């Protein structure tokens with residue numbers, strides 16, 4: 001009986017979570033010499049209180065960090081974040097030029113377009129959610145997003 005329950009839990013769709021729903025998750029395919037990759041997604045929070053992601057995990061990488069890209073004195077920098085905060089009744093968008101989950105130290109075999117990487121989010125209340133995030137060619141996705149974020153750095 002216990003085994004059956006576990007199996008059912010593992011089949012739960014990626015976005016099923018009491019407080020946060022994740023949509024449009026993707027990881028751009030990286031050039032062969034890149035040491036890191038990034039995961040992007042939109043986190044939607046229907047609750048009356050904010051939700052915090054404190055850390056993340058994905059197999060095939062040495063270190064996972066929460067980052068925000070920003071311009072500091074005219075330089076493009078990535079600032080490590082203690083948490084990704086999804087506001088109450090609001091969204092947090094992880095996208096190029098802004099918040100992202102940094103996947104550092106790419107191990108072999110290197111992920112390529114068409115692969116799916118399980119990315120686990122660890123929330124402040126102790127809950128976890130694992131997303132099946134597709135790797136996609138950056139050019140294809142950027143073309144699609146172009147109209148939405150013309151003002152973003154890259």
Ligand SMILES: [Cu+2]
Pocket residue numbers: 038067068078100101102
């Ligand atoms: Cu980063």
